[in-house]
Amino acid sequence: xxxxxxxxxxxxxxxxxxxxxxxxxxxxxxxxxxxxxxxxxxxxxxxxxxxxxxxxxxxxxxxxxxxxxxxxxxxxxxxxxxxxxxxxxxxxxxxxxxxxxxxxxxxxxxxxxxxxxxxxxxxxxxxxxxxxxxxxxxxxxxxxxxxxxxxxxxxxxxxxxxxxxxxxxxxxxxxxxxxxxxxxxxxxxxxxxxxxxxxxxxxxxxxxxxxxxxxxxxxxxxxxxxxxxxxxxxxxxxxxxxxxxxxxxxxxxxxxxxxxxxxxxxxxxxxxxxxxxxxxxxxxxxxxxxxxxxxxxxxxxxxxxxxxxxxxxxxxxxxxxxxxxxxx
Amino acid sequence: xxxxxxxxxxxxxxxxxxxxxxxxxxxxxxxxxxxxxxxxxxxxxxxxxxxxxxxxxxxxxxxxxxxxxxxxxxxxxxxxxxxxxxxxxxxxxxxxxxxxxxxxxxxxxxxxxxxxxxxxxxxxxxxxxxxxxxxxxxxxxxxxxxxxxxxxxxxxxxxxxxxxxxxxxxxxxxxxxxxxxxxxxxxxxxxxxxxxxxxxxxxxxxxxxxxxxxxxxxxxxxxxxxxxxxxxxxxxxxxxxxxxxxxxxxxxxxxxxxxxxxxxxxxxxxxxxxxxxxxxxxxxxxxxxxxxxxxxxxxxxxxxxxxxxxxxxxxxxxxxxxxxxxxxxxxxxxxxxxxxxxxxxxxxxxxxxxxxxxxxxxxxxxxxxxxxxxxxxxxxxxxx
Numbered sequence: 001x002x003x004x005x006x007x008x009x010x011x012x013x014x015x016x017x018x019x020x021x022x023x024x025x026x027x028x029x030x031x032x033x034x035x036x037x038x039x040x041x042x043x044x045x046x047x048x049x050x051x052x053x054x055x056x057x058x059x060x061x062x063x064x065x066x067x068x069x070x071x072x073x074x075x076x077x078x079x080x081x082x083x084x085x086x087x088x089x090x091x092x093x094x095x096x097x098x099x100x101x102x103x104x105x106x107x108x109x110x111x112x113x114x115x116x117x118x119x120x121x122x123x124x125x126x127x128x129x130x131x132x133x134x135x136x137x138x139x140x141x142x143x144x145x146x147x148x149x150x151x152x153x154x155x156x157x158x159x160x161x162x163x164x165x166x167x168x169x170x171x172x173x174x175x176x177x178x179x180x181x182x183x184x185x186x187x188x189x190x191x192x193x194x195x196x197x198x199x200x201x202x203x204x205x206x207x208x209x210x211x212x213x214x215x216x217x218x219x220x221x222x223x224x225x226x227x228x229x230x231x232x233x234x235x236x237x238x239x240x241x242x243x244x245x246x247x248x249x250x251x252x253x254x255x256x257x258x259x260x261x262x263x264x265x266x267x268x269x270x271x272x273x274x275x276x277x278x279x280x281x282x283x284x285x286x287x288x289x290x291x292x293x294x295x296x297x298x299x300x301x302x303x304x305x306x307x308x309x310x311x312x313x314x315x316x317x318x319x320x321x322x323x324x325x326x327x328x
Numbered sequence: 329x330x331x332x333x334x335x336x337x338x339x340x341x342x343x344x345x346x347x348x349x350x351x352x353x354x355x356x357x358x359x360x361x362x363x364x365x366x367x368x369x370x371x372x373x374x375x376x377x378x379x380x381x382x383x384x385x386x387x388x389x390x391x392x393x394x395x396x397x398x399x400x401x402x403x404x405x406x407x408x409x410x411x412x413x414x415x416x417x418x419x420x421x422x423x424x425x426x427x428x429x430x431x432x433x434x435x436x437x438x439x440x441x442x443x444x445x446x447x448x449x450x451x452x453x454x455x456x457x458x459x460x461x462x463x464x465x466x467x468x469x470x471x472x473x474x475x476x477x478x479x480x481x482x483x484x485x486x487x488x489x490x491x492x493x494x495x496x497x498x499x500x501x502x503x504x505x506x507x508x509x510x511x512x513x514x515x516x517x518x519x520x521x522x523x524x525x526x527x528x529x530x531x532x533x534x535x536x537x538x539x540x541x542x543x544x545x546x547x548x549x550x551x552x553x554x555x556x557x558x559x560x561x562x563x564x565x566x567x568x569x570x571x572x573x574x575x576x577x578x579x580x581x582x583x584x585x586x587x588x589x590x591x592x593x594x595x596x597x598x599x600x601x602x603x604x605x606x607x608x609x610x611x612x613x614x615x616x617x618x619x620x621x622x623x624x625x626x627x628x629x630x631x632x633x634x635x636x637x638x639x640x641x642x643x644x645x646x647x648x649x650x651x652x653x654x655x656x657x658x659x660x661x662x663x664x665x666x667x668x669x670x671x672x673x674x675x676x677x678x679x680x681x682x683x684x685x686x687x688x689x690x691x692x693x694x695x696x697x698x699x700x701x702x703x704x705x706x707x708x709x710x711x712x
Contacts, residue, residue, distance in 0.1 A: 001333050001398045003619060004626035009329065064329055204708045219711040221697075224704030231703055232640045239619035240612070246331055261612050313605055320608040321599075324591050326584075326615070328331045 001328070003242070005068060013068035015045050020076035026291040033079040033155050036109070036125055042073075043106020051090040051183070056100035063087060063183050064245035067190045071238075074191025075198045077298045079155050081111040081122040087187035088112045088180040092130045092137045095174015099128070114181040117306060119149060119158035130175070133166060137175030140165060153297035182248045182259050185306040189241045189259075189266035192302050196234045196266075196273035199295055203227065203277040217280070226276050233269035240265045247327065254327045257319040260312035267303035267312075274299040331622070333402070340395070341402045347379055348410035356668070356676050360416045361536025366450075366492040369416035373447035383421050383445045390437065391445030397625040404581030409588070419489055420444045420451030422577060424497050427514075431556040431564050440516075452490035452519065454498030454542055455565075457483055462698050464499075465508045465562065469544060471500035471515055477550040478502070480517060480524070483543055488692070490540035491529035493519055499561045512561035516553040517544075524548065534684040577693060578645050580618035586652050586682065587614035589675070590659075597659045607659075610652045617645055636706035639699040646689030646696060653683035 019041045028037035042048065050066045052058020066086060073082045085103065089110035093099040102108030111126035113119070123129055129140040145165030149158045204227060207218030217223050244262035247255045274296045278285045285292050303309065333341070357372065358365035376382040377391060385400040386392025395403065415421065421444060428437055443449040460467040469482025484490075484498055496519050503511025519527055524547035529537035556564040587610055594607040620641070624634060656679045657664035668677025690696040704710045 001337060001622060002330055002626055003622040004329060004630075006329050200708070204710060208709070208711055216711045218704075221701060224710050225697070225700040227708055227710065228640075228643075228700035228703035231708060232644055235637075235640050236613070236616040236620055236644055239623060240616050242329065243331065243615075243619050246329070261615070265612070265616065313608070316612065317601065317605050317608040320591060320611050321595055321604055324588065324611055328333055 003239070006065075009065055009068050012045075012047075012050075012066065013072050016042060016047060016069040016072040017075070019045060020072060020078060024076045024078050026077075026294065029077045029079060029155060029294050030291065034125070036080045038076075038078060039080055039109070040106060048085055048106040049104035050086060052100050052104040053090075056097055057104040058090070058100065059104075062245070062249040063186060064242060064249055067186070067242055067245050070187050070190035071194035071197070074194025074298075074302070077155065077195060077198070077295055079122070080125045081109055083184050083187035083191060084112045084121065084126075085110045088114065088184035089128075089130070091180040091183060092172060092175040092177065094176060095172060096139075102127075112180065112184065113161065114177055114184065115306065116311070119160055120146070121156055121158055121301075121305065123159035123161075124148070124157065129161075130172065130180075131161065131166070131169070132177040132181075133169075135177065137172040137177045137180070138166065138169035139172050140169050144168060151301075153301040155294060156298060156301045179248070181306065182255060185259050185263050186241060186244045186248060188302050188305050189237075189244065189262040192266040192270040192299065193234060193238050193241055195295055195299050195302065196230070196237075196270040199270075199273040199277040199292075199299070200227065200230050200234060202292070202295075203230075203273075203280045207280055223280055226280065230269075230273045230276050233272050237262075237265040237269040243327075252327055254325060257316060258327070260307070260315045260319075263307060264309050264312040264316065267309045270299045271303055271309075331619075333398075337399060337402060340399050341406060344381070344403050344406040345410070347381065348406055348412060351375060351379075352410045352412045356411075356678065357413045359536045359681070360414060360489075361491065361532070361538040363492060366416060369413055370447050370450060372413050373415070373417050373450075377446045382417065382447065383425065383441075386425065386441065386445065390441035397629055398622070401579055401581065401621060401625060404579035405584060406581070408581040408585035411585075416489065417444065417447055417450055418577075419453045419493075419497075420449065420495075423453060424451050424516075427497075427555060427564060427567060430567055431514075433552075435552065436555070449495050450489065450493045452487045452493035452496040452540075452542075454484040454487045454490065454496040454517075456486040458485055461486075462695050464565075465512075467499055467501065467512070469498070469500050470504070471502045471513055471549070473502075474548060477548055478513075478515065478554070480515065480544040480547045480549060483541065485530075485541040486539045486692075487542055488539050490519060490527055490542055491537040495519060496542060497555070499565050502558055502561075506559070509562045511559055512565075513558045514555040514561035514564045515549055516555060517547055517549045522547055532684075533687075534681070538688075577642075578649075578689075580614065580621050580645075583614040583617060583645055583648060583652070586649065587611040590652050590656055593656055593659050593679075599659055603655065603658060606651075606655055610648060610655060613644070613648045614652075617641070617648065636702050639694075639702045640707070642693060643690075643696050643699050643703070646686075649682075649686040649689050653679065653686045657683060 020038055023038040023041050046059055049058040050061045054060040089103050109126045110128045111120050111123050113131040123146050127142050130137050145162035146159045208216050210217050241262040244258040247258040357368045360366050360369040380393055383392045384395040384403050387394050457467050471478040471480050497516045499512045500515050502513040524545050526543040527540050529540045532538045591611055660674050663674045664679055666673040
């Protein structure tokens with residue numbers, strides 16, 4: 001039993017964090033979306049190769065190995081279909097050696113529509129779209145039949161797909177949409193944890209400098225206790241995300257339940273972080289002037305992706321009340 | 329990173345499970361907060377000790393098994409899952425002992441620990457005073473220098489297990505001129521068989537005598553019952569309180585067991601979806617605490633100090649415990665309010681006992697308001 005982060009996990013995360021700090025600052029999140037900031041550099045450190053098998057130019061890692069790095073992409077609110085390309089695509093393109101090579105090199109950004117998902121995120125930034133239909137995966141050329149559906153998140157854009165676009169779809173016989181959905185859901189949960197950590201850090205920093213009544217607002221207990229509650233929520237959501245990743249990697253019988261537990265807990269912790277961040281910032285947080293709004297929107301957007309809290313909670317309720325088997 | 333128990337860990341679990349299956353009393357013991365119940369729990373502790381299961385993580389020379397932290401967590405899971413009695417020796421084994429290992433002399437360890445493991449001595453904590461609750465450093469009880477030792481004066485209260493325990497440990501002011509966190513000394517003292525100490529049990533809201541006040545009027549304590557250096561008591565006590573808030577006070581095992589019972593209750597009573605949803609959530613929160621603790625155990629084993637982050641766990645488990653017991657009561661309706669004496673009691677009154685006990689959790693070991701302030705200031709770095 002060794003449920004601690006390994007040096008390799010931490011090293012990959014530290015590298016990703018450094019790259020994002022240098023190449024994906026908030027200005028890039030706000031204005032540089034279409035350039036996919038930091039994408040090529042993260043390809044250079046192997047992020048997109050992580051789950052690609054070694055014989056296809058990948059690193060052959062487990063999903064669990066990438067969770068801390070994926071948290072960092074959430075912390076930076078990195079634009080582009082990151083979770084989809086890192087986590088979902090290798091399972092969908094398992095029977096396509098040429099595509100796997102492209103994936104590993106970072107030259108093939110992929111977005112997906114899996115499970116109950118209605119929209120395709122960041123479809124305009126992907127070179128390849130994979131959609132699930134009747135339990136099978138199909139590849140679509142980028143750019144066909146897409147309609148942008150503008151919404152609260154100006155960076156993680158949602159697109160609907162015309163049903164007729166499926167006529168031109170190519171089946172992906174080696175693809176495993178079920179595994180891809182599990183993985184991308186866990187990856188999204190990891191990003192939510194990262195986004196929540198960013199919101200907590202920036203709000204703590206703001207509360208330490210903003211003064212009212214002659215004192216930093218962060219010295220008031222009402223503010224302290226709300227932020228402490230966010231810290232607790234994030235602290236106890238994160239291990240569920242790691243467990244889900246290990247569970248998916250090992251195809252445990254509890255994998256679906258563990259994925260739902262991770263997504264629901266991470267989504268709720270991040271929404272609590274967002275709500276508290278806005279409240280502590282006050283009116284300035286309610287403006288476009290601060291970058292805060294980008295992270296708020298990202299949390300709302302990711303919390304709803306790949307099943308919002310409600311369907312995951314419903315699945316958990318059924319699963320736990322019928323058989324709450326523990327793992328380990 | 330993995331979640332796979334080693335063969336040795338699995339063997340240990342199997343051994344603990346088998347022993348508990350053979351030995352756990354089929355019916356709950358009477359409350360440890362009554363004289364007869366206290367002695368029944370002491371007898372249970374002796375049975376555990378005879379199997380060297382009363383303090384598994386201690387070194388063998390003191391009555392333990394030298395078990396790793398993970399093995400101890402496994403033992404706790406099995407212990408609570410088996411429905412075994414509450415630990416009357418909790419204060420000594422899990423609060424004082426870690427402090428003795430860290431700060432005690434070899435002589436103190438040799439004299440005190442084996443008797444503690446064998447439940448020959450049962451310990452109470454004596455932190456709070458009438459004017460020093462959350463603000464522990466406001467304590468006023470004094471220890472005055474005497475020939476070869478100290479004489480204790482003052483008034484301790486809310487002392488868990490003190491009504492029937494043999495010994496207690498707490499802080500005393502030994503240098504009244506020093507700043508309030510200084511000049512405090514960590515002392516151990518007898519509760520029975522000595523002059524100058526009076527114990528008055530306090531009836532709790534559930535009726536039992538789970539705590540007491542301790543009146544000290546010149547009780548003599550020799551120097552070899554000072555833990556650490558005189559004047560260094562605050563630092564030493566804080567080491568104990570961080571174990572108290574952290575995993576040694578409330579390992580995940582008991583919450584996992586409660587969560588499993590709650591799920592069975594929800595299934596049995598046919599909970600509506602809204603309640604069932606909350607039950608599932610509580611079960612998962614117990615899981616989250618468990619996973620978090622496995623990660624923490626690994627960090628402790630690697631020599632890391634957990635420090636103020638332990639406060640996050642304390643808030644989390646204590647509020648989870650209240651929530652689970654409230655849910656059970658909502659599932660049970662009026663039956664949930666019946667005690668074990670009632671013919672219709674649910675599960676021998678255990679849900680009610682557990683509910684009342686859970687309500688103390690957000691208060692003891694530092695109220696959750698204090699914990700949130702600690703988290704904000706010392707984990708997050710917000711200004712004081």
